[in-house]
Amino acid sequence: MQTAxxxxxxxxxxxxxxxxxxxxxxxxxxxSTCHLKDLCLPxxxxxxxxxxxxxLKFARRRVKEGEALYHEGDRFQxxxxxxxxxxxxxxxxxxxxxxxxxxxxxxxxxxxxGLASGKHASSAIAxxxxxxxxxxxxxxxxxxxxxxxxHIAMSRMMSREIVREHGLMMLLGSMNAEQRLAAFLLNVSQxxxxxxxxxxxxxxxxxxxxxxxxxxxxxxxxxxxxxxxxQQGLLKVDKKHVKILDLEGxxxxxxxxxx
Amino acid sequence: MQTAxxxxxxxxxxxxxxxxxxxxxxxxxxxSTCHLKDLCLPxxxxxxxxxxxxxLKFARRRVKEGEALYHEGDRFQxxxxxxxxxxxxxxxxxxxxxxxxxxxxxxxxxxxxGLASGKHASSAIAxxxxxxxxxxxxxxxxxxxxxxxxHIAMSRMMSREIVREHGLMMLLGSMNAEQRLAAFLLNVSQxxxxxxxxxxxxxxxxxxxxxxxxxxxxxxxxxxxxxxxxQQGLLKVDKKHVKILDLEGxxxxxxxxxx
DNA sequence: CGCAAGGTTGAGATATTTCAATAGGAGTGG
DNA sequence: CCACTCCTATTGAAATATCTCAACCTTGCG
Numbered sequence: 065m066q067t068a069x070x071x072x073x074x075x076x077x078x079x080x081x082x083x084x085x086x087x088x089x090x091x092x093x094x095x096s097t098c099h100l101k102d103l104c105l106p107x108x109x110x111x112x113x114x115x116x117x118x119x120l121k122f123a124r125r126r127v128k129e130g131e132a133l134y135h136e137g138d139r140f141q142x143x144x145x146x147x148x149x150x151x152x153x154x155x156x157x158x159x160x161x162x163x164x165x166x167x168x169x170x171x172x173x174x175x176x177x178g179l180a181s182g183k184h185a186s187s188a189i190a191x192x193x194x195x196x197x198x199x200x201x202x203x204x205x206x207x208x209x210x211x212x213x214x215h216i217a218m219s220r221m222m223s224r225e226i227v228r229e230h231g232l233m234m235l236l237g238s239m240n241a242e243q244r245l246a247a248f249l250l251n252v253s254q255x256x257x258x259x260x261x262x263x264x265x266x267x268x269x270x271x272x273x274x275x276x277x278x279x280x281x282x283x284x285x286x287x288x289x290x291x292x293x294x295q296q297g298l299l300k301v302d303k304k305h306v307k308i309l310d311l312e313g314x315x316x317x318x319x320x321x322x323x
Numbered sequence: 324m325q326t327a328x329x330x331x332x333x334x335x336x337x338x339x340x341x342x343x344x345x346x347x348x349x350x351x352x353x354x355s356t357c358h359l360k361d362l363c364l365p366x367x368x369x370x371x372x373x374x375x376x377x378x379l380k381f382a383r384r385r386v387k388e389g390e391a392l393y394h395e396g397d398r399f400q401x402x403x404x405x406x407x408x409x410x411x412x413x414x415x416x417x418x419x420x421x422x423x424x425x426x427x428x429x430x431x432x433x434x435x436x437g438l439a440s441g442k443h444a445s446s447a448i449a450x451x452x453x454x455x456x457x458x459x460x461x462x463x464x465x466x467x468x469x470x471x472x473x474h475i476a477m478s479r480m481m482s483r484e485i486v487r488e489h490g491l492m493m494l495l496g497s498m499n500a501e502q503r504l505a506a507f508l509l510n511v512s513q514x515x516x517x518x519x520x521x522x523x524x525x526x527x528x529x530x531x532x533x534x535x536x537x538x539x540x541x542x543x544x545x546x547x548x549x550x551x552x553x554q555q556g557l558l559k560v561d562k563k564h565v566k567i568l569d570l571e572g573x574x575x576x577x578x579x580x581x582x
Numbered sequence: 583c584g585c586a587a588g589g590t591t592g593a594g595a596t597a598t599t600t601c602a603a604t605a606g607g608a609g610t611g612g
Numbered sequence: 613c614c615a616c617t618c619c620t621a622t623t624g625a626a627a628t629a630t631c632t633c634a635a636c637c638t639t640g641c642g
Contacts (some may be wrong), residue, residue: 236495
C-alpha cells in the first residue's frame with residue numbers, strides 16, 4: 065500500500081453500479097492471469113474451474129476516491145472483487161450517521177450481503193482511487209451448478225465473512241479501546257503482509273472517524289489510543305502513516321495480557 | 324415458546340456431534356411434512372426441490388438443556404436446523420470468558436460458520452431441551468449441483484446470517500444500553516410472532532449474563548435496564564418472563580427517538 | 583433445611599464520551 | 613505566491629454511561 069495522490073472528490077454521488085461506468089469501455093479480466101488469484105475468488109480452485117471463470121470475462125471498473133461502488137438498497141446483481149485500492153462498507157443509521165462494517169482491500173470480495181434480499185444491505189465507498197472486477201452473480205451461480213468446487217469456494221467465502229463478523233462482535237462486545245485498536249492494527253498488518261506489503265509500516269486509508277465507527281468508539285478515543293500506543297513505544301503515528309515498532313506488544317494488548 | 328420444565332444440567336459435556344447420540348436410534352425427518360418448512364431451509368423452494376431434500380432423510384436428534392450440539396473446533400460435517408427449543412452460539416475468549424454471538428430458535432440454522440475452515444468456529448449450547456435436524460453438508464452440496472434453486476437458497480441463508488451480524492455490529496458499535504436491550508426484545512418478539520407465538524409475552528430462555536454478552540454489556544446493566552423499562556411502563560419483567568406493554572415505545576427507544 | 587445459582591439493587595470507580603480549543607495541511611482563489 | 617478556508621487530527625477538561633464490587637433476595641433442589 066503506497067501513498068496515492070489524494071483526489072479532491074469528497075461527495076458520494078448517487079450512481080447505480082455499471083450503469084454509468086467511469087471508464088468509457090469496460091476492460092475484461094481473466095482470473096487465470098490475475099496476480100490476485102491466490103487471494104481472491106479463484107483461490108483453491110483447479111485449473112479447469114479457473115478457466116470456467118475466465119469464460120465470464122468479468123468487467124473491470126475504476127471507482128474514484130469518495131465514490132460509491134454501490135449503495136445500500138441498490139439492486140444486487142454483482143459481487144465485486146477489489147483489484148486495487150481500499151473500500152469501506154457502511155450501513156446508514158436511522159439518525160443519519162453511518163456505521164462502518166468493514167474495510168476491503170485487494171483480493172477481497174464485496175457485496176455478498178446483497179444476496180439475502182436481492183438488494184445491497186450496505187454501501188461500498190472507495191477510500192482512494194480503486195479498481196474492481198464486477199462478477200455477475202447470476203452467471204456465477206450458473207457455473208456453480210457445473211462445478212461443485214466453485215460452489216464450495218463461494219460458500220466458503222461467505223462463511224469466512226460470517227466468521228470475520230463473529231470476531232468483530234467479540235471485539236465490540238468484550239474489549240476495551242486499546243484492545244480494539246490493537247486488534248485492528250494487527251488485522252491490517254496481517255492482510256497487507258499477505259499481499260506482499262510491509263507488515264509494520266503502512267498508510268491507513270481511512271479517517272479516524274471511520275476507524276472509530278468500525279471499532280465502536282469515538283474518533284477522539286481512537287486518536288488518544290494511538291497517542292497512548294506511541295507513548296508506550298509500540299508504534300509511531302503521524303496522521304495516517306503508521307509504523308509498528310512492537311508487534312508482540314500489540315498482540316499482548318490484544319490478548320488482554322496488559323491492563 | 325411456552326414454559327418448559329427446567330432441566331438440572333448446567334455443565335457442558337465434551338461430546339462430538341452425532342458420535343454419541345442422546346437417542347439410541349436416529350429418527351429421520353422429511354422436509355415436505357415439517358411444520359417449519361416455510362421458515363427453515365426449504366423456504367422458497369419448489370415441490371421437486373423439497374422432495375430432493377426429503378431424499379436426504381435428515382437425522383433428528385435431541386440435545387438437552389446445557390449440552391452442546393457442537394463445540395468450537397469440532398470438525399464441520401453438518402448444518403443443523405433447530406426443530407424446537409433454543410440455542411446460544413458462543414465463542415471462547417482468550418481469558419476464559421465466552422462471547423455469545425447469537426440465539427437460535429425453531430426454524431433457524433446453526434453451524435454455517437464451520438464451512439470456512441472445516442471446523443466449527445463457535446459452539447452451540449442448548450438453553451432448554453431441544454430437537455434438531457442434522458443436515459449432512461456434503462450431501463446438501465451435492466444436491467445443490469443438481470438444483471440451482473437449492474444453491475441459491477443456501478447462499479441466501481448464509482447471506483442472511485451476514486446481514487444479521489451487520490445489524491448486531493450496528494447495535495454494538497453505536498447504541499446505548501437501552502437501545503440495545505430494546506433491539507433485542509423487539510427482535511425476539513418478532514421472531515416468536517413469525518412462529519405463531521405471542522409477540523408481547525414470552526419467556527426468555529437465556530440468563531442475564533448471556534443477554535449481556537450478546538449485547539456487549541454487563542449482566543447488572545441488563546438487569547437495571549429491564550427495571551428502567553418497567554418503570555417507564557414499557558413492559559413487565561419477572562425474571563425470565565417478559566410482557567411487553569408498549570411495543571411502539573420500545574421501537575422509539577430503539578430508533579433513538581428517546582434520550 | 584440449607585445451599586447454590588440467578589437476579590436485583592446500591593454506591594463508588596473508571597473508561598469513554600462530549601464539548602471545546604488548537605494546529606497543520608491541502609486546495610482555492612485573488 | 614500568499615491568504616483564506618475547510619478538513620482532519622490532536623489534546624484538555626468536565627460530564628456521563630457503564631462497570632465493578634458488594635450486599636441481599638428469591639427460588640429450586642439435593
